[in-house]
Amino acid sequence: MVNNAMQDGGAVSDSVNGTVSPHLTRLLVRAGIATGLDRSCLAGVPGLAVLHEDGIRIPTATILRVWELVAGPVWKAGGSDRIMELWRPGTLGVWDYLFPVSSTLDDAFRVAGRRFTAIADPADRLLVTRHDGGLTVGWQGPYLDCPEYPLIAEFVPYMLLMVASSGAGRRLTPTQVALPRRPSTSPQRLAELYDTRRIEFDAGHPSITFAEADIDAPLPRADPVLVAILDDHAHLSTAAARPVRGWLDRFHAILESAMADGAPGLDHVAQRLAMSPRTLQRRLREEGSSWREELEKLRRRRVDRLLRETSLSVDSIAARVGFTDSRALRRAIGRWYGHGPAAIRASGPT
Structure with a gap:
């Protein structure tokens, strides 16, 4: 062999x-x-x-x-x-x-x-x-x-x-x-x-x-x-x-990092990118996106993974992804999926 x-x-x-x-x-x-x-x-x-x-x-x-x-x-x-x-x-x-x-x-x-x-x-x-x-x-x-x-x-x-x-x-x-x-x-x-x-x-x-x-x-x-x-x-x-590594790669990496500390702020992320908040919003519009959409997509991916792959409570997940409380997170999950967090957790890992 x-x-x-x-x-x-x-x-x-x-x-x-x-x-x-x-x-x-x-x-x-x-x-x-x-x-x-x-x-x-x-x-x-x-x-x-x-x-x-x-x-x-x-x-x-x-x-x-x-x-x-x-x-x-x-x-x-x-x-x-x-x-x-x-x-x-x-x-x-x-x-x-x-x-x-x-x-x-x-x-x-x-x-x-x-x-x-x-x-x-x-x-x-x-x-x-x-x-x-x-x-x-x-x-x-x-x-x-x-x-x-x-x-x-x-x-x-x-x-x-x-x-x-x-x-x-x-x-x-x-x-x-x-x-x-x-x-x-x-x-x-x-x-x-x-x-x-x-x-x-x-x-x-x-x-x-x-x-x-x-x-x-x-x-x-x-x-x-x-x-x-x-x-x-x-x-x-x-x-x-x-290798193509544009500013958007850096933005996503910084946003991920900021999320680890709680709710990422537009001003903080823009500062780390060495640009003004207005410039950051304009650059995101040019990419067909927005600050709110990017934050929403990142939160949704993290919430989905934490619900499927961990036993963390909804309160703990809300704190980890920057929601004010579990009620705000439940409303977001309902908007994303049309049902509550229990159904996502019950479906298991993807």
Whole structure:
């Protein structure tokens, strides 16, 4: 057995830490809009204003926020297959093209794993393990505490299946898929998604296993010279990419920090941003948002998480997120959800 945690084989600047390429985020945004996401929900998300540009990397927090926004409409419409049906070779940039030009899928996954930073955060890793009977490709990322993690974990093996099948020139049938949690999706839909009923739950991380005959078969468009060029290009383009960290990123970070001390004040946050309150309000309007909307969104996310994931009383939660008392919090919850906090707590973690 050989287990290789595949990461970028060359030194990459520390400036790319905490960033991802825009390619997958573009695909998620398209899938969200195609399945009914209101475009206005995307206003003010850091990095989306420059999402169409090449040669950039956007904050990892941006793609996680996009996952949060698209999860509902996309999964109601079918899930991972609704995202990947919009994918074509090249949608994920140079990383996509490493598959068809490699000699075998074994080679393809090793080079694609080594250059995974071309589409992902440097903290993400592809684990490529060769064993008797096949090859398992797993994914590890620092997102276990994200509410959307089960959905991301379902998507990654399917994405790997689709890009591998494209490289092979035929639909591959995995011998097994492993998921860290049992999703709300029906077993029948999962079997149709992955084209196998051999799906294991409660695994340490998501993975997909391919048969030995599939991973060793020569790929029809193999080009060793081209794969070396693309390999080098994937590394150089990642190293040369310009991280986009705008003022809005700083605003959100400062707002989060201020929330930890109680109710954040406009004057205090503006001062920490070295701008006047009036300028801060104008800049937020230019982003399609406002101080009240930003504060409301942050409070709602925190309240939702605290109700679902802790046993704190409503009074304690109200104090933590800056409400004057529990009655004000209950009114806000009723406005957000149409029911009280007990119903949210009873539904459990998302």
